[in-house]
Amino acid sequence: MSQWKKITIRVMRYVTLLLIVGFVALLLIYTSGSNRPFEKVEKSVEASLDKENMKRQDGTALKRNFGLNAADYDGVMYYSSEFSISSEEVLLIKAKSETQTAEISSAIEERIKTRMNDFEGYAPESVQLLEDAKKSVRGKYVFFAAAPGAEKYLEIFSNSL
Incomplete structure (x- = not known):
């Protein structure tokens, strides 16, 4: 026994x-992050986006809205609504180093706060999108989505890594 x-x-x-x-x-x-090239991750996320309400933005829009310089990163994909009265946005950035991810995350938090103040009182659906926004940091990749399909976009982003 x-x-x-x-x-x-x-x-x-x-x-x-x-x-x-x-x-x-x-x-x-x-x-962990991913070794997948930015172009492949970008292609997966971009294919899933509802481009009827959003259009691709350039580095100038990224600088204006988030205070981030696109040239500082390995890759940037930024979509936002064509209309200023909408809070729909999807942002995907591959940082050059993991220390940059904190800077990007802070810029996203500041953007959410600013947009919520902008829409408070007259656009409750936009405020709701911002409250339900999805953000993820995986290695050097930072993902942010404030859109009706944010949960789906986040899942596609995670699966593409």
Whole structure:
């Protein structure tokens, strides 16, 4: 009986160790970035966008709206509504270093705050889009979507990595 108890304890230790290793591996996979080129990630996200209400913006619009210079990053895709009374936006940036992701995240938070103040009181649907906005940082990639399909866009972004 004592022998069985020792074997059971040993097996339980190995099972526990395997569970911990599995958990750490899943955690690393989920929080890690990606080696996929920006163009492939961009193509996946761009194909899913509802371009009826949004159009692609240039670096000038990125600078004006977020205070970010497109030339500072490895890749930028920015779509926003053609109309200033809409808060629909989708932004995908691949930073050159992981330290830039904090700068980009701060700019996104500031943009959300500013837009919510702009729309407060007269455009509740735009405020709701901003409250439900999705943001994700995966390695050097930063994704932001304030749009009716934000959840779907985030899922496509995550799957494209």
